[in-house]
Amino acid sequence: MDTFQNWTQNIEAPVAEFATPKSLAELCQVVREAEAAGLPVHAVGSAWAYSAPAHCEGVMVRTEALSGFPAAVQAAITQPGPADRLLVAVGGGITIRNLCLALDGIPRPDGRPGLPAGLSRGRRWTMPTLGGSGGQSLAGAVGTGTHGGDAARPAIGDYLHALLLVGSGGQLTLVQRTAVVEVNLLRDNLIAEGELPPGATVRELRGDAALDAAVLSLGRFGIVHTAVLAVHDETEVALVEHRWPTTWRGLAPGLGARIEQAVAGDEFLEVLINPVTQADGDRKCLVSQRKSLPRTELPVAGRAFGLGDQASTPVLDERSRSPLPPEIGQALCARELPPLLADVAKLLGLPTDRRLGDVLSDLLNLTTTLGLPQLVEVATSAVTDALKPSRRPSDNQPWLVHGTRWEVGDFFDYDSDCFRMDFAELFFPADADLTARVDGVLGVFETLRAHGIALGGYVSLRFLRGSTSLLAPAPFERSCAIEVAMLRGLRGNRMALTLLHELAIRHGGRLHWGQLNELDSAAVTQLFGGALTGWRRELATAEGESTTFSTAFTRRRGLEIDRPVDWTQWTDGGIRAGGPPALAGNQVFVADERRILHSTNTIGGGWRPVRPEPIGAQARVVVLAGARRLEILAADATGRVLRSRQEADGGFPRWEHLGGEGIDGDPVGAAHTDGRLELFARGDFQRQRKLMQAWAHWPGGPWAGLMQVGSGRLGGPPSVCGRSFHGSDQLVVLATGLTGYVRWSAQTGPGGASGWTAWQDLGAQPGSHPLAFRDPHGVVRALVLDPAGRAFEAIELTGELAVRWQPWRALPTGPRLDPTVGLTGAGSWLLGLDRDGRLFGSHLDGGSWTAWQDLGGALTGPVAASAGTDGVLVAGIRRGDGQLVSRRLNA
Ligand SMILES: Cc1cc2nc3c(=O)[nH]c(=O)nc-3n(C[C@H](O)[C@H](O)[C@H](O)COP(=O)(O)OP(=O)(O)OC[C@H]3O[C@@H](n4cnc5c(N)ncnc54)[C@H](O)[C@@H]3O)c2cc1C
Structure with a gap:
């Protein structure tokens, strides 16, 4: 080893x-x-x-x-x-x-x-x-x-x-x-x-x-x-570099034109931004521009940059005269501290005989603790400014130097060790929105500052033409690479990295694969879409199913081939259905055409009536498992909820009406980890379509009647699932609000009467039947189909007391699913019908959704799905003859 x-x-x-x-x-x-x-x-x-x-x-x-x-x-x-x-x-x-x-x-x-x-x-x-x-x-x-x-x-x-x-x-x-x-x-x-x-x-x-x-x-x-x-x-040309200082506010309005000019002239363009704000709120910038010029023009190279007849000098000469190495890592390796920094370090009692980067990061962390981030920001700023002078050390003229492409372009010092920084790089189109994206990146420094955390480093913008590589971080015809360099060891780096990743994902940006890249496969799927599918196809051609070159890195990011999953064929259930089915493990429940609820353990036969009394027409049945018995809940013809709890012999006693209010349509239920059950539905017209809740007082115990929760009106049925927090579990409910956007509310205590947060919009994502889905790893995911039938999800940030969601992101593109039916989840599977009633499934693989798999069929209404150790079972009603049909994926 x-x-x-x-x-x-x-x-x-x-x-x-x-x-x-x-x-x-x-x-x-x-x-x-x-x-x-x-x-x-x-x-x-x-x-x-x-x-x-x-x-x-x-x-x-x-x-x-x-x-x-x-x-x-x-x-x-x-x-x-x-x-x-x-x-x-x-x-x-x-x-x-x-x-x-x-x-x-x-x-x-x-x-x-x-x-x-x-x-x-x-x-x-x-x-x-x-x-x-x-x-x-x-x-x-x-x-x-x-x-x-x-x-x-x-x-x-x-x-x-x-x-x-x-x-x-x-x-x-x-x-x-x-x-x-x-x-x-x-x-x-x-x-x-x-x-x-x-x-x-x-x-x-x-x-x-x-x-x-x-x-x-x-x-x-x-x-x-x-x-x-x-x-x-x-052979005949040299690369000439000119640098000049400006400020972000001074540069931003004309940045588009400058990029145009750089593209037209085949120039190099970099903008280095010092993220520390000056007293007037602006930020210092240094622009570097490089052009290829015939060597014969070097004596008057200034003309190409509006500097008159200024001659260019050899870059290596100027670098050898500069007080600091040109690369920040090497600069931070210096043992001699700038006087201001040495004074600050002494003042704070820090040892000053270490590398500049170590002293700086200690200082930053210390001043963050002391609530004085500005102190070291000033010092970091001084280092950043000194790195790349805008005047030549040899004659104090504007920086105008030349060399071969590698002499000018590669300024790494291969002879000395250097201080390791943390680098992340985001890529966005170099278009009209670019300055807003840069402001977003600079805003990360502000956010940290608002938390009293200093962040030492710089932001560099470089421009390039889009790449044709399928996984290119810079695929945009005109791309901008925004590099954020952070001093290693700072307390704020992790938070900054998370915010930068979120920023890229939110705005369809991308991240460098060779810098800090913590994307998961869901994000990779969202950011690369069809290009990723194409890449996987080529991988399958080149490498087949071989996993020789598969690593934790490639698996986490979904850089693997799509593996087809084998389902059984659709099987007739042997019953014509009078409403959507419900599943509890392998047990199937469905009302027949006379609205009598039947159940079986072996689809295809063995149906028995659960109760002889009918339930409501087209009523969706909820079957919950709690305290080792099943409980069935269903609406009756008047919209009141019927309930029956399984007895020791497996039979179900007479329906009881759950007390309380009337409901509109389909109830949904969830079990707490201790076996307590809860039921939710949208209230009927008299209840102004607000959320209704009922719960069992203890596992297997009697229920409180349906009561209204919160004041918001719902635009569609709710969906519910549990979330864990430090060993306890609380339920989260999602529903569409009246504006058509998905809203959420979460329990603030252990459940039942313990209270709820106010309804809050979950980002601007329209959709009518959201699904609250807890995946096998305990991660809560909100899923919804937009009006065009495309699936989106928002993932809850786990382990936090307050519910927080990552921004919505699209699932792999695929079939347009029927938003009036919505999605169904079971185990790691997500299932939905297209408008022809064809079933499609996607499943979580390494944290992200696979491409949608066509599972066939021609079904009506919602499907039911359950997952157990032996696999996933899906049941639905066939269009035309109303026959209950099912398919199974064996584990
Ligand atoms: C100081 C510094 C400066 C940088 N400057 C820039 C910059 O200016 N612009 C920029 O875009 N990036 C920059 N980077 C990022 C850097 O270019 C990437 O991280 C790059 O991948 C590093 O190359 P490597 O040979 O070290 O790759 P490794 O870290 O060794 O590997 C990177 C990936 O390439 C694969 N790989 C390596 N060799 C082979 C091979 N022979 N066959 C198949 N796969 C292979 C590896 O498996 C791995 O997946 C910089 C990084 C540092 C540390």
Whole structure:
């Protein structure tokens, strides 16, 4: 057993074994041996990703030795592309930094060979776009959607033309958009080089969908051995960077135009925002703009930026003169504290002989405790401002510097260690709503501040073209990446992260896969919709049902194939129904055409009348299990509630009328964990359609009559389920209000007469028959169909005293379901009918809903469903002949 720790040191987890294959054949062997031992496998590059998608508990494959320029693949590239581009076959484990150096003809620090001379042709080749650091591996970077800030250029992965993957069984797969690599030639080359493992073949998956799925797949498609990447010839040009200070209020109104300009001019654009508000409520910003200029224009580069004839100076010279390293992590590693901070630390009695970042985070936490967040915000602000000067240290002229793309773009210090920050990155369309989204992100700092919690860090906006990868965090034609950097170890970081995730989900934004990413599969399904379905389809083609590359990370986020679930066929129940059925485990209850309630344990026969007296026409029956007996409740013809509690011999005594008020339509019931039962219904016309409640005084005991709860009128029937809080359980009721929006009310005590919260709207989600659903993990979910028949859910934040809901989000798109019938829940299943009466089901898999499965049938009205240890049973009434029919999913 070994231990994995990611570079940012926020995740440490056990691993059965690390392997470091040095060749394709060794890599295939590692995968096969792991499979033979029953272990999962996953690739790890530089382990720079914050939520550690590389981790698996089985064999982690280190890829640093797969970092050359594989000749067998290069020689099989038959479509080289335009003259100023080079398609280069490069090992997936090479770091971006080493790749940049090799392309530029500079010796690699890892001592490995550079770009073969025959390929470089004496030109200076560059990556088309770069992030701010190059320590990531190429495959790790593209596998998470890593990007730069070139407004007209997409993420790095979009420059890949082909991938050579080692999948489950050691299978080699060439994935490419078009036939740039000749697959037979590749096979021959591999054989000639002795690289094709015994028994292996090379399979080709060609097409947009295949490559768009495989490029960004977080290692789920297997291990990238080689990537075929398009690089640019920048021999004659230099990248020139100009920076200038402004404020957010000064910049925001013209941001759209500035983005347009950056796109049109193929420029890099970044806006760094200091989130600390100034006295006037505004915030400091620093804008960085980069353009490619012919080297001959460098003496007058200022002209391109409105700076007259100012000459550009070499970026490396200016950086060497700057007081602080340009990357915040390195700056925070400094042992020498800025004077202001040193004074504050001394004042508070904190040791000052540690790294700047450690002192700052201690200070922030301490001042939060002391109620003085502003103190350290000022200090953090000073560090942030000092990081990127807007004037050149050499001559105090406006910042105008140049270098190669990697010299300007990658300012990470590879020689010194650095302070690990927490990073989250949100992506939104760069459209008219963008400034509101940025304000939302800045609002997170405000929210924390309002709680007296200081948050140290900065916000950076970068712009890029949308990616075609199916799981792209930046899919929007014009995308903005909003990066939030937070000082590690602060008390507010967790809350900030939650708020940032909520913000992205609420506004259809996305999150970087390689930064802090705590999405669950429900959120991933909501955010990626049909693209996720497409991605899963491609995964199924590439990897079939194999789980070799499945990890806790991919499972939690639903990055797995859809597995069909097998239901039995519809079976005739042997009774014509006079109302909707009810289920209690395997026992089925249904009124016949004469409105006499019958029941059976074995659908298809054995029906017996429960009672000889009829119940109300079309009355929905409630069967509840409490104190080891069943209780049946149903409306009679006048809208009053009948009740019968099972006797020791299994029979049911005469109906009794539950005292109290009359109801309108269908009652619903719930059992407390101690067996006490409660019943709810919408009151009749005289009761002004308010919520009515009745309850058993103790388990198996007599009932209080129906009484009105609260004052709000209901626009439809209620739904109820229990929620747990510290060992006790309370009921939550959902119903539509008169405005057509879903409302909720929850018990404030243990139930019965203990009281209710006032009715509250549960966000702006219209729908007529909401379902309160407690899933097998105890999570309460509100589900509703909107008027168009699309399903939405809001999840309750568990473990809190007060009921709080996450924002509504859509379930997987699928059939339009009938909102007048609503949804039914059982176990982990959710069921609904479309307008033709066809049954569809979705179930929770790893916390999120699977795609809707067509369960067939042609049914009327609501279905009944129950779940037990032996599976799920669904019963409904067939259209046309009124026959009760059922289907079962065996566990
Ligand atoms: C200091 C720093 C700066 C950063 N700057 C930026 C930036 O400017 N822009 C940006 O977009 N992001 C940035 N990031 C995020 C970073 O690019 C991603 O986290 C990236 O995934 C890290 O690459 P890695 O090689 O370390 O991947 P790892 O963390 O090792 O792995 C990430 C994922 O890729 C998979 N993977 C790795 N290698 C392979 C392979 N050979 N085959 C198949 N799958 C593989 C892993 O299984 C895992 O799922 C930064 C991160 C840090 C720590």
